[in-house]
Amino acid sequence: MNEIPxxxxxxxxxxxxxxxxxxxxxxxxxxxxQSLLGDLVYVELPSVGxxxxxxxxxxxxxxxxxxxxxxxxxxxxxxAVNEALNDKPETINEDAYGEGWIFAVKPDDAAELxxxxxxxxxxxxxxxxxx
Numbered sequence: 247m248n249e250i251p252x253x254x255x256x257x258x259x260x261x262x263x264x265x266x267x268x269x270x271x272x273x274x275x276x277x278x279x280q281s282l283l284g285d286l287v288y289v290e291l292p293s294v295g296x297x298x299x300x301x302x303x304x305x306x307x308x309x310x311x312x313x314x315x316x317x318x319x320x321x322x323x324x325x326a327v328n329e330a331l332n333d334k335p336e337t338i339n340e341d342a343y344g345e346g347w348i349f350a351v352k353p354d355d356a357a358e359l360x361x362x363x364x365x366x367x368x369x370x371x372x373x374x375x376x377x
Contacts (some may be wrong), residue, residue: 255362274347281308286335291327326350
């Protein structure tokens with residue numbers, strides 16, 4: 247399993263969030279989630295300016311096996327989307343925690359991140375799922 251970056255927070259539904267120095271929150275799906283989905287063939291991105299609510303679906307990733315909703319871990323306004331995924335959705339398979347980010351949000355309340363799992367708790371959760 248790839249090392250989980252220490253600056254990420256996770257939802258049980260396998261989204262990750264990273265608080266950037268700019269105050270925005272970058273969001274993607276975990277290495278574990280992309281490996282379960284397999285080769286991604288399409289990503290439906292939210293639009294810049296969309297309002298998202300914590301825990302609500304706001305994007306979709308599709309693989310040859312399944313389509314899966316992507317949930318926002320924070321409420322706020324979408325300030326950036328990873329347009330490169332339109333042409334190369336497999337970027338998520340190749341670099342889930344880096345170039346494979348999906349969208350970024352200006353959070354209404356950054357404290358929502360405190361309710362998410364840290365990398366160790368997330369790693370324990372996915373180990374438990376595998377047994």
